[in-house]
Amino acid sequence: MTMQLTPPAIAVAPPRRLSAGDIAARTTPRNSLAETLSQTMAMAWRATKKMRRNPEQFFDVTIQPLLFTAMFAYLLGGGMSGSVEAYLPLVIPGILAQTALTACMATGVQLREDMEKGVFDRFKSLPMARIAPLAGPMIADLLRYAIASALTFAAGFAMGYRPEGGVLGVLAAIVLTVIAGWSLAWAFTWVGTLARSAQSVQGISMMIMFPLTFMSNALVPVDTLPGWLAAFVKVNPVSYIVTATRDLANLGQITAHVGWALLACAAVILIFAPLSVLGYRRHL
């Protein structure tokens, strides 16, 4: 490799000597909203490039929905609803929420891994909005949630699930799942900015995720549960999302549950997005 040192590319520019006025003119006090958005999209672009070059990142959103759908339907279908077909309308929206949650858990782990890399030193030294490195990958992750939801429905369909809500209902259910996944990802992003290592992010996230997904109405109707468990299941935000998804896919109706689910999502974002930015700043 030869390194051609072209004589100073921008030849004989007179030495720049800057005055306080020049400095004020070439800097801005903060990032505008438009700048923040464009930086976020640039970080999203980076994340999609990374996904394409590390396809194993798609395992959790491809294999898991297929496996869980088949496994839970055949395992629990007979016992729960008398037959697999009768159980599908109950369990498919449940698995949808579950996969979205697992998928957004990966967001936190990956962020933590990413932050250890040298390139983050450069991101920190650039005059970019502190939310961009967090929000960028999450926008790219929308793709992962969409894949997970579509595959879950496809697997259900192959097993005989015929959602009453029709195409529109199913599409609405997918959109809701994507929104829910994106919102909950902020909680895991926050964990990602706090924990010491990617491993501990994984551990903490599992501890949050398992009770949230399994102690919900994702796999079983609430009225089959003992009172204390039913009480938790009823306040679990995942239950709202699962019920709302069922209403959309199975009834084709935008019920009050959908409204509650969206409200829960908004609350999660409002709490955890600022916490995540604070957590990220602490790394400076």
Add this chain to the structure above:
Amino acid sequence: MTHIPAVHAEGLVKSFGDFRAVDGVDLHVAQGEIFGVLGPNGAGKTTMLKMLATLLSIDMGRAEIFGVDVRRDPHRTRQLLGVTGQYASVDENLTANENLWLFGRLQGVPSKKARDTAADLLGRFGLEEAANKPISQFSGGMRRRLDLAASLITRPPLIFLDEPTTGLDPRTRGQMWDTIRDLVADGCTVLLTTQYLDEADQLADRIAVIDRGYKVAEGTPDELKASVGNSTLQLRLADAADLIMAADVVRRLLGEEPVISGSGRMNVALDAADRAAEVLIGLREAGIGITSVSVDAPTLDEVFLVLTGHDTAEPELEVAR
């Protein structure tokens, strides 16, 4: 007309727990200067640079970059700086081209212009053939160059270079030096750190020597070297029995006491390298045979020994509890 200084720092302090990595350093870098921070491993060079670059908080003291307060206005500070860290800070998952494009976009450069700038910089740093290769296939020297290129996208007026040539072979090192000189010819100010006296000597207009978090000396390269003698003449005599006689010759010619070590070896401090010839001629006239001879610039070790009274071994962590 006086210009605002590129860097002005007073009493910088950074502690990690009980350990003060930077302990009250003042720094003043004028515009258009190459300023070298010279120090051994663990001296606090990287820590100091990171404080000035808003990558580490400033515990005590204050710092201004072109008159902008680093602590109060980190966002403005970042717009004035290009930082090339000690370890490559480019994205391993992207190609060279993609890296530069991304860093351009993140600093508000429009997409097309970012592409052009990337191509331009890759050409200027001899990386155009590797433009579309993933970074994981890059050699150390290529990474270093790409890293520097990434710091120049918005042509910032001040560049920080943390050990820009550590780990490079001599040829690549010389090329890096040329590149740095080009930057300054172009109007940039450069603050660099190094462990090598000769590098600071070659490049820097002024040098600060730091050790264990303190600044122990500051001046032009010549001033620093003069404080330790310009060079050392190292001799090995054919016959160790001649040592006493040879020492007499040196004393007579230079008025300087040579350092004698076993098996016929002798070191002589010189205030100018060409005085070595006088010694050699004097020895020949006295009929003293020599098996090897060399004239060396003072090493960082020697500078340190003189300035601090200890060698460059990494300080043991004297944790005060």
